[in-house]
Amino acid sequence: MAPELPLTPPEPRQRGFCAWCGHEIYEGNDIFTGAGQMVHRGCMGPMACEMLDPAELAVLCGYREELA
Numbered sequence: 001m002a003p004e005l006p007l008t009p010p011e012p013r014q015r016g017f018c019a020w021c022g023h024e025i026y027e028g029n030d031i032f033t034g035a036g037q038m039v040h041r042g043c044m045g046p047m048a049c050e051m052l053d054p055a056e057l058a059v060l061c062g063y064r065e066e067l068a
Helices: 041-051 054-060
Strands: 014-017 024-026 031-034 037-040
Touching (some): 014 037, 031 041
Antiparallel strands (some): 031 037
16 A cells, blocks of 8 residues: 655745845745855845946946936
8 A cells, every 4th residue: 555645745945045135045946146145036136236336237238328
């Protein structure tokens, strides 16, 4: 006779905390890693905007600064 399988999936395992928002990161979450830290995918944009000068961010996105 086969063993009975549980009806509810196991709880996801926590892997750490987001370096930007401080919330939990669980196994299976989309994240970026670097410098020994983890950041949620959704937190990367706001983090980049805070960390980079607007001109640096514009260049990374393919824009250039000029006068209208």
